[in-house]
Amino acid sequence: MTDRELSARAVVGLRVGFALVVLGAWYLVALTMGDLFLAPPHAVLASLGRSVESGEFLKYLGPTAYILAIGAGLGVVTGVPAGLLIGRIRWLYFLTEAPINIFYTTPLVALIPFILVIVGFNYQSKILIVFLFTVLPVVINTSSGVRTVDADLVELSRSFCATEWTVWRDVIVPGSLPAIVTGLRLGLIHALVGAVLADFYAGASGFGYLIILYSNRFDIAGALGPVLVLAATGTAIAALLKSAQRRLSPWQGAP
Amino acid sequence: MAHVDIKDLSKHFGTLTVFDGVDLHVDDNEFVSILGPSGCGKTTLLRIVAGIVEATAGAVLVDGETIHKPRPDMTLVFQNFRLLPWRTVEDNVAYGLRLQGNSKAAARELAQPYVQLVGLEGREKEYPYQLSGGMQQRVGLARALAIQPEILLMDEPFGALDAQTRELMQDELLKIWSADRKTVLFVTHSIDEAIVLSDRVVMMQSNPGRIVDVIRVPFDRPRDATAIRTDPRFATLRAEMWALLRQDPLAGDSAPGRTGD
Numbered sequence: 001m002t003d004r005e006l007s008a009r010a011v012v013g014l015r016v017g018f019a020l021v022v023l024g025a026w027y028l029v030a031l032t033m034g035d036l037f038l039a040p041p042h043a044v045l046a047s048l049g050r051s052v053e054s055g056e057f058l059k060y061l062g063p064t065a066y067i068l069a070i071g072a073g074l075g076v077v078t079g080v081p082a083g084l085l086i087g088r089i090r091w092l093y094f095l096t097e098a099p100i101n102i103f104y105t106t107p108l109v110a111l112i113p114f115i116l117v118i119v120g121f122n123y124q125s126k127i128l129i130v131f132l133f134t135v136l137p138v139v140i141n142t143s144s145g146v147r148t149v150d151a152d153l154v155e156l157s158r159s160f161c162a163t164e165w166t167v168w169r170d171v172i173v174p175g176s177l178p179a180i181v182t183g184l185r186l187g188l189i190h191a192l193v194g195a196v197l198a199d200f201y202a203g204a205s206g207f208g209y210l211i212i213l214y215s216n217r218f219d220i221a222g223a224l225g226p227v228l229v230l231a232a233t234g235t236a237i238a239a240l241l242k243s244a245q246r247r248l249s250p251w252q253g254a255p
Numbered sequence: 256m257a258h259v260d261i262k263d264l265s266k267h268f269g270t271l272t273v274f275d276g277v278d279l280h281v282d283d284n285e286f287v288s289i290l291g292p293s294g295c296g297k298t299t300l301l302r303i304v305a306g307i308v309e310a311t312a313g314a315v316l317v318d319g320e321t322i323h324k325p326r327p328d329m330t331l332v333f334q335n336f337r338l339l340p341w342r343t344v345e346d347n348v349a350y351g352l353r354l355q356g357n358s359k360a361a362a363r364e365l366a367q368p369y370v371q372l373v374g375l376e377g378r379e380k381e382y383p384y385q386l387s388g389g390m391q392q393r394v395g396l397a398r399a400l401a402i403q404p405e406i407l408l409m410d411e412p413f414g415a416l417d418a419q420t421r422e423l424m425q426d427e428l429l430k431i432w433s434a435d436r437k438t439v440l441f442v443t444h445s446i447d448e449a450i451v452l453s454d455r456v457v458m459m460q461s462n463p464g465r466i467v468d469v470i471r472v473p474f475d476r477p478r479d480a481t482a483i484r485t486d487p488r489f490a491t492l493r494a495e496m497w498a499l500l501r502q503d504p505l506a507g508d509s510a511p512g513r514t515g516d
């Protein structure tokens with residue numbers, strides 16, 4: 001209740017205030033411990049600027065953006081329909097429940113070396129890694145969204161002689177939309193993690209590799225630049241989906 | 256014009272016998288109420304008639320045809336509203352019309368008189384979460400009426416309304432029904448409501464649910480609800496029904512009364 005009573009201005013103030021505190025703490029640690037431990041924000045930004053200017057930034061961003069676009073794209077495009085079907089078709093749910101849970105609770109990082117050995121140190125394996133990181137949260141959230149759709153509303157639709165297709169359109173998809181968007185948010189953020197890990201392990205290209213290059217040179221400011229960009233990307237994805245959700249579901253009232 | 260035959264109908268959920276051996280004939284354009292304590296299976300009975308639940312034994316026939324699935328000319332007003340949260344008031348009212356194949360615009364236009372009928376003009380663009388329980392109930396009622404069914408099944412449709420709105424809606428339903436007679440099977444908790452509205456009242460008891468009596472209501476049509484409530488025969492009928500309900504050991508906690516629940 002108190003959350004709702006906070007005005008929009010108070011929320012912005014709170015967030016800006018918190019950001020300033022974090023920034024201040026960052027400076028304090030960086031300046032007292034020395035820049036081998038933590039580079040101050042302005043040094044990170046300056047290094048990032050140099051990296052962009054020299055073309056290095058784009059050169060390393062490209063491959064990561066490529067595996068992200070394909071891996072996460074495939075994860076979403078297959079994950080949402082798979083989740084819808086698993087959520088609606090009982091035998092499919094019971095068939096897939098255990099494998100999905102086992103897969104989901106296994107840290108995917110642990111599988112990366114195997115994927116690289118089997119598929120090879122190439123783009124295909126990186127795409128596969130990103131895909132796996134994306135698809136599981138999408139499937140799990142979508143199917144649980146479908147399963148928690150109000151059965152009374154399905155029955156209502158049926159009582160007006162709706163066909164299965166109409167029930168999907170009118171009840172199941174809109175009813176599970178919030179869960180689908182949550183799945184997309186988690187999936188895409190996991191995709192970022194997967195992409196960086198793929199770069200770490202498979203190496204030789206990409207954003208993750210850039211971080212490792214700088215780290216090996218003990219250039220903390222340089223290594224933190226891509227990290228900042230990744231954090232900003234994740235935040236932007238989350239914010240974008242949140243606003244999309246609000247526009248797609250006006251029936252939920254004020255968030 | 257349509258009549259309903261319920262033949263030796265039973266429903267069990269596992270070991271629970273909801274009701275057993277229910278027989279009932281509802282004539283063309285007849286208004287029949289079912290009155291009984293909570294848990295005697297009124298909702299379950301209506302859902303079987305509506306074709307959304309299977310009976311354990313027996314059959315329901317509409318115009319001689321056995322019910323296996325919902326019919327387009329029969330509709331059920333649910334006790335718990337069941338509005339689509341993602342559709343506005345007008346689109347909820349228009350929902351049945353949409354499923355009949357009308358375009359969005361045509362369905363809205365056909366639905367508009369029913370939005371007015373239940374007193375919700377001006378709220379067309381609102382979502383269910385913005386309405387009170389009583390208004391949501393009225394949307395559910397308008398949605399059912401909008402498809403102009405031959406048979407209207409109503410499960411405590413005024414249960415969520417306050418006493419005053421409830422009586423207004425009863426008057427309204429009497430008017431609608433007199434102007435455009437339909438076959439109605441109306442479930443209620445309230446003795447008064449059953450008397451005011453119906454041609455016959457089916458009295459049920461629970462454990463297991465069964466019909467114990469069917470009482471004919473003698474008032475002429477068209478009816479004036481206020482006149483009926485002050486008629487001496489009303490008090491007699493009321494006492495008779497009350498006595499029947501009181502024989503049910505479970506009736507005490509649901510205490511059907513003037514405003515019901």
Ligand SMILES: Nc1ncnc2c1ncn2[C@@H]1O[C@H](COP(=O)(O)OP(=O)(O)O)[C@@H](O)[C@H]1O
Nearest residue numbers: 268271273291292293294295296297298299300
């Ligand atoms: N789907 C179901 N599964 C199991 N029991 C049910 C189900 N639906 C109703 N019941 C039981 O059947 C009995 C009658 O319920 P209901 O038809 O809702 O009664 P009423 O509408 O008269 O209050 C209750 O004991 C209820 O718990």
Ligand SMILES: [Mg+2]
Nearest residue numbers: 297298334410
């Ligand atoms: Mg009921």
